[in-house]
Amino acid sequence: MVNEKRYTLQVLNSLVREAIEAELPDEYWVEAELSECRESRGHCYMELVEKDETSNTPVAKASAKCWKQTWTMVQPYFERTTGQPLRAGMKVLLKVYPQFHEAYGFSWIVTDIDPTFTLGDMAQRRQKIIAQLKAEGVFDLQRELTIPRFCQRIAVISAATAAGYGDFCRQLEDNEYGLQFYPTLFPAIMQGEQVEQSVIAALNQINEHAEEYDIVVIIRGGGSTSDMSGFDTLPLAENVANFPLPIITGIGHDRDECVLDMVSNTRVKTPTAAAAFLVAHLADTLQHLNDLQQRLSFMLTMFKTNFEHQLDQRYERICHAIQQRIVQERHHLELAAQRIELLDPTLLLQRGYSITLFNGKVVRDPQQLKVGDEMETIVEKGKIISVVKV
Template identity: 25%
Template sequence: MKLKTMSVTDLNVYIKRNFDHDFILNNLTVMGEISNFKAHSSGHFYFSLKDESAKVNCVMFRTEASKLEIRPKDGMKVVIKGRVSVYPKEGSYQLYASMMEEVGLGEIYLEFERNKEKLHNEGLFRDEIKKEIPRYPEKVAVITSSTGAAVQDIINVSRRRNGTVSLTVFPTLVQGDEARLSLTAAIQKVNLHKKYDVIILARGGGSYEDLSCFNDLDLAYAIRKSKIPVVTGIGHEVDFTIADFVADYRCATPSQAAEVVIPSLSEMVREYHEYQARLKGSYQMRLRFEKARVESLMQALSKNNPKIIIANGYLEIDRKRNQLDGIIIQKLSREKERLASGYSLLKAHNPLNILDKGYALVYDGEGVLVKEAETLDHLDRIRIRLKDGERTLEVHNHGKEESDL
């Protein structure tokens, strides 16, 4: 019997019909750990349920999701009740959850929390111990998978921003238990070279368990002990690992890490011209300032020139001399007037003025004024003063004469 040739749609619909009529698949309970959880804006939940060996894609529609008393998140261990069916358009099966209960935190999430608390208590997350990212690196070491999209994204960003920066890729595993040792060894190897300015530790997107190797304690210690600054770009924007907390700078994606580390050549040229213009404007302003200062000093110097000071001194001397001459003349005039007044007063009271009337003054040889006639009896010589002069006379006594005058 020849079977009818089926289309892809017919095949997926047939498989879906068989899934939908299976008693177990339509009423089952599954326990596992949530990973890669996304809450869509429509209200639907999309996530994976995994154990140590496998995982299954799951969806919980808005109606059931709104009834949950818990908030699902990566690493949460849950029991889910629901059914398994096929999505014909994609040809994939998934678990449609109708109920969810928390059992406990998954082992990966527990490891993350334990290591996070330990390193936080040791002070490895403190901002003050983190190294500064160089602004203009010349050599950049990239630690990531050599075949993943992350390395290509970093190379593309680097070429677009600045082709002069040298990139050296140190290939490592970025998933699984072996990746822990591989990543740690790569950090240590880059530090041995001592020629790189910065390290980019990167990996593209992945599930929560895919990124678990970046939660390793040894890797965290290697990042902190690195003498070279480490920038992480691991997973997506919402993904955080221990390496992100310990790193000197955390970026959401590998491309963003390259944007942060690799300086834009065009921006550098623009800054160069801007600084050049600012420097030119600065020294021109300084020249104008210094020129104005020199001119001000020249004016001050010209005002304080010794020749001008001496010339002004001569003028001041002449002014003072004229002023002094005026004062002296006034003083002499006042003294002359005072002297003339005194002379007139003295002349008015001068006893010698009486001589102008014919009287005379008689003095003995000692210059003592003779006031009585008897004194003449004892003198041999006298001095007579008249109005126009003096004469010395000898005295001859002839006796006392009486007069009726």
């Protein structure tokens, strides 16, 4: 062993570097998943991994670097195309060449990134989430909810210091109709890896007092609009889809709908658009009430007019009936007066008849009297008093 050739580590590493440069002189497109991605001094440092499709166990790992000169060009293009920054968990297609440094070891040097590959992977993952939500029967649950007509008590999920939240509140407060709204903020992280956990926590807080609110608004503004990854997760989508109150999303992303947009009740583009939607909704309710008031007023006027006309007609009929009844009753009275006049006893007395009374009662039968009874006989011109003798 003493006679065998020995190398210093630097020399041996140099041999490795020369072998790699000789055997792998070209650039290569490689598919991988980012297990780590960070920037430092304008450079981007990545950790790449390939996982077994069945067990999800890593089968290959490597480090990669994108130097500042290249990174300043590929990063903006990637974010404009995908709508998201490079982040851990993302699948990427990188153009690389190998580099082995005697002091720092092996790494792949990134010279280009194909954002369309990542877009395809994102779309595929999104479709898997959508398929899962549909399989669970919750994908359309939010759209089955009706936004209340008097939607004024608003639970807002947003970063407390976000400019979009301030814009949202000002838009509500300064509305042209003078309508009143009552927003309550539930602060949450709206960018980065903690979005999912933070927004779900805010939803849980609102759910504990759901009867105090009419609607939930999830808004995001004032920061970078590129990182939407936190809104494309299954747990957050499930929470939103199953929430008992209607949810409006306004998270400032024009390019594509995220899964959160798809499962919400109503999707708008920005926080101000969310406020404008709520103002218009309540204004429509006010207009509906005004229309009902006008219709009711018209109906009451018509009813009053018809009622007065009917009263006039009934008054005329009643007056006519009363007049007819008076004529009839007057005729009856006249006939009765005639009959009474014909039955007047004085007329009989004038004809020579007389009326015999005993104790003030007319005597019709002699058997009513006995000897000694005193009778009174009335004739036309006086009275005759007589006593029964026999």
